[in-house]
Every structure is written in C-alpha cells, then in structure tokens.
Amino acid sequence: MAAALDDTGSMKNMLQFMKLIGQLKRVPRTGWVYRNVKQPESVSDHMYRMSMMALMVTDPSVNKERCMKLALVHDMAECIVGDIAPADNVSKAEKHRREEEAMCQLTGLLPEELKKEIYSLWEEYEGQVSAEARLVKEFDLLEMILQAHEYEQLEGAPGRLQEFFDSTEGRFHHPDVLRLVSSLRQERHAHMSTAEALPRNPESTPTQTP
Numbered sequence: 001m002a003a004a005l006d007d008t009g010s011m012k013n014m015l016q017f018m019k020l021i022g023q024l025k026r027v028p029r030t031g032w033v034y035r036n037v038k039q040p041e042s043v044s045d046h047m048y049r050m051s052m053m054a055l056m057v058t059d060p061s062v063n064k065e066r067c068m069k070l071a072l073v074h075d076m077a078e079c080i081v082g083d084i085a086p087a088d089n090v091s092k093a094e095k096h097r098r099e100e101e102a103m104c105q106l107t108g109l110l111p112e113e114l115k116k117e118i119y120s121l122w123e124e125y126e127g128q129v130s131a132e133a134r135l136v137k138e139f140d141l142l143e144m145i146l147q148a149h150e151y152e153q154l155e156g157a158p159g160r161l162q163e164f165f166d167s168t169e170g171r172f173h174h175p176d177v178l179r180l181v182s183s184l185r186q187e188r189h190a191h192m193s194t195a196e197a198l199p200r201n202p203e204s205t206p207t208q209t210p
Contacts, residue, residue: 067132
C-alpha cells in the first residue's frame with residue numbers, strides 16, 4: 001500500500017514537472033518581442049531546433065546524445081523565470097541565481113537519478129566546462145541568427161535585425177558550425193542584395209502636379 005501511494009505521489013510530481021516545462025511553449029523569446037517581431041517564437045521552438053542541430057553533429061570527438069540533452073535542458077529554467085534578455089538590465093550573477101533556484105524547483109519534482117542528471121546537464125552548460133557544452137552554446141547563437149534571417153525574410157525587411165548578427169561576431173569556432181554560418185551569411189547577403197536591386201514602389205514616390 002505504501003509503495004502504491006509513493007508511486008502515485010511520484011506520478012503527480014512528474015505530471016507537475018511536465019506542466020511546468022510545457023510553459024516553455026508559451027514563453028516568447030524576449031529579444032524578438034523587444035524588436036516588435038510579429039508572432040515571435042517561443043523558448044520551446046528555439047530549443048527544439050537547437051536539438052535538431054545537435055542531432056546533425058558529424059564531429060566524432062563530441063558526444064551527440066549529450067549535445068541533444070544539453071540543448072533540451074539549457075533554457076529549461078525559463079519556464080519559471082522567463083527569458084531574461086540583456087536589455088532587462090539583470091546582472092549575470094542575478095540571472096544565474098534565479099535560474100539556479102528554478103532548476104532546483106523543477107528537478108526537485110523528479111526521481112533522484114533523473115534529478116541529478118538534468119541538474120548536472122544544466123550546470124555543465126552554464127559553466128561551459130565540456131566540448132559538448134561549448135558546441136551547444138554555438139548552436140544557441142546559430143539558431144538565433146538563423147531565426148533573425150527568417151524574420152527578415154518574412155517581414156520583407158532585409159538587414160533589420162543586424163544587431164543579432166553583430167552580437168555573434170568572433171563567437172563561432174567549431175568547423176561544423178562555421179560552415180553553416182558561412183552558408184547562412186551567403187544566403188542573407190543574396191537576399192539583401194536582391195532587395196536593394198528591386199525598383200522602388202511607385203506609391204512611395206511623390207507625384208508632381210503639372
């Protein structure tokens with residue numbers, strides 16, 4: 001009877017955990033909100049594509065499965081604290097404190113082994129203490145500028161989100177990531193060049209009266 005009650009409690013906690021991380025589907029990425037992007041992606045959207053990037057890793061020197069886990073965990077705390085952006089003027093130390101507290105709350109709902117694994121993954125990413133954590137950080141930045149490019153295309157506003165690209169200068173190092181970044185920059189440059197070559201909208205040109 002006691003074991004059954006314990007199992008029921010464990011499942012209730014697991015369900016609560018699932019509901020909390022489900023909030024990530026409804027937490028918009030703050031950087032896009034501040035730039036007035038229509039229908040900005042959620043934190044969950046961002047983490048999903050990062051996980052797919054990890055799945056596509058070809059480097060045999062890194063653990064692909066660990067990269068996928070790190071991508072899934074790295075922003076998990078934002079289901080409680082929200083997506084804290086640089087423009088929010090929250091110090092790195094305070095941001096870390098809030099997220100650490102949130103991770104303790106989240107993982108406290110899980111069985112001991114899973115609790116240790118997920119919290120350890122989050123600490124590994126935060127500390128950038130492994131090759132996998134550093135690669136996933138590059139995926140984080142790559143996913144951001146890829147999304148910025150897509151928003152520029154969707155809005156028909158090439159170059160509008162340049163600041164996001166500027167913020168990643170000198171931060172890509174892994175060969176796989178560098179190749180993707182190069183391809184992205186080529187496509188974006190072509191998009192911007194095409195837009196510049198298009199004739200102006202006649203409606204925007206002032207008409208002269210005879």
